[in-house]
Amino acid sequence: MRNLRVTMTDVDSVVHRFDDVEDGTSLMELGRQNGVAGILGDCGGGCACATCHVYVAQDWYGRTGEPDEIEYAMLDMVADVMGPTSRLGCQVKMRPELDGLEVTVAPAASYWPAASY
Numbered sequence: 001m002r003n004l005r006v007t008m009t010d011v012d013s014v015v016h017r018f019d020d021v022e023d024g025t026s027l028m029e030l031g032r033q034n035g036v037a038g039i040l041g042d043c044g045g046g047c048a049c050a051t052c053h054v055y056v057a058q059d060w061y062g063r064t065g066e067p068d069e070i071e072y073a074m075l076d077m078v079a080d081v082m083g084p085t086s087r088l089g090c091q092v093k094m095r096p097e098l099d100g101l102e103v104t105v106a107p108a109a110s111y112w113p114a115a116s117y
């Protein structure tokens with residue numbers, strides 16, 4: 001099996017480069033496993049918390065695809081920090097066509113009581 005590459009910029013602007021990501025790993029799992037600041041994944045990948053919110057680099061958004069209706073509804077809960085390429089990291093799973101993917105972790109939504117990471 002071929003391992004994949006991801007560049008993830010965290011909320012502190014630290015750039016994390018991964019070059020051995022397994023096919024099927026979600027961006028939330030990758031971030032949590034590696035302590036990427038701003039990726040909390042509080043709901044464990046259930047599309048129910050938005051603490052895995054990332055901005056996909058514009059060039060990659062066509063390949064990751066847009067959020068489905070359920071994911072979009074969750075993103076709407078963090079509308080104040082939502083961007084045109086927003087995705088929930090738990091809903092983006094690595095696959096060969098995403099090799100080299102670049103994302104930036106979104107800041108916490110303003111309504112979150114614990115808005116610091």
Ligand code: FES
Pocket residue numbers: 028040041042043044045046047048049050051052074088089090091
């Ligand atoms: S981990 Fe909760 S929405 Fe992604």
